[in-house]
Amino acid sequence: MAAKIFGPHNDNQPMTTLAPLIACHDCDLLQHEVTPPPGGVATCPRCGAVHYRNTVNSRERSLALAMTAAILFVIANLYPIAGIETQGNRHASTLFGAVHTLWHDGSALIAVLVFITTILVPALELALLIWLLTTPRPAPWGLRLVLAMQPWRMVEVFMLGLLVSIVKLSHLASIEPGIALWSFAALMPLFAALSSNFNARDLWLTIPHREST
Template identity: 35%
Template sequence: MPDSADSTKVSDLPLDELVACHECDLLMRKPHLALGEKAQCARCGYELYAHRHNVIERSLALVIAALLLYVPANFLPIMQLNLLGQASQDTVWSGVVGLFDTGMQGIAVVVFLCSMGIPLLKLLCQLAVLLSIRWNIGRSYGLLIYRIYHHLKDWGMLEVYLMGVLVAIVKLVDMAELSLGLGLTCFVSLLLVQVLLEVIMSPHQIWQALSGGESHARA
């Protein structure tokens, strides 16, 4: 009976004061957080959202770093292979071109989109959203771009491509002379920066800033 009474009180609240857990769907009153605090689900303990320090500035720095790493990560050699006196250097882009030239155009397109196209588009969307908040311009466009970004999130698969590279290295290391290139370092760095960006760029604070909530200087 107490649960029923509590749920009735919650259901009477306006929507902007409610939050639902993404894991167990529990509907709760949205807590007001101070800087550095996190909100957790009362039932399953899932982190609902956090209020982090300097989200916009830190996220902008990470986006710019990721964009600077993008070109060397995709166009510098990931590894150099020496087999029977023949040497070849492999990059992410050369892998896409190689698949296309061998008649696997469909796979080449998928690899290009998941390893190069969509990751770049995600970074550009994040940059546009953060700049719209930082400069306080085009918030309505920022909302649209951020929605597009959320639809793209699951399609950028740098970690899957990296696993494929690591498997290839393990299989080839006993068959040929193999040396790792600077491109692999840049690729791993790009992946780590993007993971950190996902952690730092709090969706709750970004939505709040885009919708004209609290001052984005505190976001």
């Protein structure tokens, strides 16, 4: 049995190819791997679960999005998030400055969480992605690490928290959005586009099989 193909019909593409066996991740049905036409989807013939997509130029699009996100991420960390002015005193802080303040104000756990989810994980993920998408021989551990880190990147949650804080504080002080805030706002749709364009299967296929010992 072979996986079903959904997508534009291609006369040059055989609809089924007796290729290596794969197991459905939902119902465990063993089936032969097939190559869908560009833009097509391979699904399980029993439960209909989507196995993989044949995305066109996914690697190039993911690299462009990752490099744009990396530039914005650097800007988001170098410049102040917002300026607060109360009674003539103006204070502006970067993201790292906010983590530093939280740490010294006795909120060490929150400081560590903010540092991991908004600085460390996005920085590592972007660096690894750019390396994986540009190197001719991506390493399996790099790909595994990127996939494991994705749920821990929480720029969107941070941005929501930031917006709520700014709205609440705007009654008490004058708030001026900083360059970093606009960068974080632009990073949200960029990370979403990156997640939908990145096709891990394309990279797995470029990794040669290990020789058995």
